[in-house]
Amino acid sequence: MFAFIVKRVAQALLVMMIIGFIGFAIKHNFGDPVRDLVGQRVTPEERAEIRERLGLNDPFFVQYGRFLKNAVQGDLGRSFFFKKPAMDIIMQKAPATLELVFASACIIVFLSVPLGIFCAIRPRHWFSRFTMGGSIVGVSMPVFLTAILLIYVFSVELGWLPSYGRGETVTLFGWWKSGLLTADGLEHLIMPSIALSSIMLPLFIRLIRSEMMEVLESEYVKYAWAKGIKPSRVWIVHAFKNTLLPVITVGGVQLGIMVAFTILTETVFNWQGMGAMFIESVERADTSLMVAYLVFVGFIFVLVNTLVDIIYGLINPMVRVAGRK
């Protein structure tokens, strides 16, 4: 067991080193951060001087070594633009992104389950056909287009919903700025979360429908019918429960993709989260913040995966056995 854990942690460290190295290696291709800090008339000599002061002229491995040394202590560098440690900025922006992802996930779960079940049970019903047709449109429309259409209809033409930003927020735990607890914040959340869920929702409806239809054909469901169990119990307990497992599996994978789509959604709605922050840091050539974002996201995934693997090993020894082969 101990050997297994040591091996997993060593692997995780190696992966982190590689992520940091790649992030660090590409940052030079995004332009000169000094250029964004100064006005147009500052001479090349003065810019070089500023670069020197910021330590940007040091050889690559000196910079990388310094970065590693600080990163081990939890310091991922300092954003040139925000003039603050990069981690502070990321922590400040993370709640917005997580709340958006959370709201979209809720929409997906609460809509795709009933719709998917209905379409499986009554495949020929007009509403099922309508839902299936609609889901084709939804899945083939890019997120930013959906977002712009929503803004156009509900903000510009009808004037019902606010078009940008997070609205009023309240502070929880002293740092988590939440928009979920105010009416204004919730109003601002409606369109971005719909836009973000628009890609995944049709996918899940179709997935639940097809899995459910498959399960409904299985022997044990036929047996349940033969026993004379009432339909609602067969659908929900016998059929749907067994549909869920593959859906959750796909859901886990899709969560990562959803985080990627927040970049587009956040930009269009001016949602002040990590996605918009990342895009802006690329535009401003704020390279230290870019690298910090990559490392931070990478770190969470590596950490979680490592912990999950270790816990798996504890729960199910078969994983370890498989690993030894």
Add this chain to the structure above:
Amino acid sequence: MKRFHSGIRYLVLLALVFAALVVSGCADSKKEETKSEAEKAEPQQQAETTTSLTVAMDAIPVSLDPHVQLSGGMLQYSHLVFDPLVRWTQDMEIEPRLAESWEQIDPTTLRFKLRKGVKFHSGNEFTAEDVVYTLERLKKSDDFKGLFEPFEKAVAVDSHTVDLITKKPYGLTLAMSTYIFPLDKKFYEGKDEIVKSGPSFANENESGTGPYVVTKYVPGEQLVLNEYDGYWTERGNVEELVVKAIPNAPARVAALLSKDVDFIMPVPPTDMKRIEETEGLKLTTLPGSRIITLQLNQERRPEFQNQKVRQAIVYAIDNVGIVKKIMKGFGTPAAQQGPKGYAGYLEELQPRYDLEKAKQLMKDAGYENGFECTMIAPNNRYVNDAKIAEAVVSMLSKIGIKVNLKTMPKAQYWDQFDARSADIQMIGWHSDTEDSANFSEFLVMCPSKETGYGQYNSGEYCNPKVDELVIASQSETDMAKRAEMLQEVERLLFEDAAFVPLHWQNLAWASKDNMNTEVIVNTMNFPYFGDLVVE
């Protein structure tokens, strides 16, 4: 079994992400307590009658320290929280602000009488010492020291009289005073380090004499300002001004169309018609002074050393058409550097598109069969920059010049520009001094490390006569003579086809129609929100 495990994995993942964030964030909250005073102060309780205005811009100020960057955004901010000694009016006249009057007492000294009874936001009295201090600090700023190079020092004659002394006679002393926004010496002194990429006292705190006081500043997101009770003069009626950053142009327009914000700048040309036609909104435009040009590199391309080839290129490019079709009329076709109203402007220099003449010139130069060359342009720096570059490529193909164009984001563009990595390079220029000479100093004078001139002259154009005239104009204090010299410069550049002038970008602001937007805007793009009156 396999499927079941993936489900658990997913749940654990979510829980851990959440836990990690809460833990690391708690450590964070302690730091927040030591935040700047500006951020600590809660916005005052809003009375029912509060006139609040929300302005959406592409970016908000990068700092509260006006000397940290010389950029349009920082100067816009300076006009809100600070006051200059003098400022430009909409018709490019100088009007008094903190300076009541001024006189030239000898060729190198301009004496200002300062306004009495003006107080900074901190409550300190504004005196001549503050002006002396501000000039000293400007000369320490990486960004501003170049602009203030001709200045020797400021001397306080008495508590409300100050002399600005230049090293040599200098014709732009008064114009440069529009950049002197006196800072509160007592407030800043001792902790006034100018820091570009780290925290500093001045980055987070302010004390100016301007119409607004900063109550909340979240970098990259928003700036909240409240009116300053002790302001020294009549002002508009906006009591709370909220400046929001909405970098995405369509999102900015949508925010205005849905009335979520009251005022936006800049306005993308594609949405102007729509805004004009919308009930309750209005569009205000002014001709701008940022010239968009192409530079033809003579060191990389021997063909460009030939005056006829350069002229042929200028004749081949239909810049009137570009303004009409691509810019949708949102620009003024140019044939010289400085726009109308600038000292060097010559009415007779007009755009000269003539394809036949261009072909003839190519023939005369011996390049009837044309040649191939490279070109670079940014794709997110100027209005429609990439589209303009593409149009130029197709126009030049008509006279046999095959151009290989590469466009890129501005973050990467300027390094390429500095490296002179292509034969034709696009650059736009706005004169910091609102004066003609500035264009020549940076864009067409012989590039030289020693003199510092021609820093952005990637065409490597070098004409000693132009250099001579521009340098002479710097110390000429007779404005009529000075204008004559600068006009001669424009004429020389025009005849020589030193560069390809395209157009001056217009400026546009869009707002609800219950305010006097047209009065507060100007060609420098520093809207004087302090004067805004909302009905």
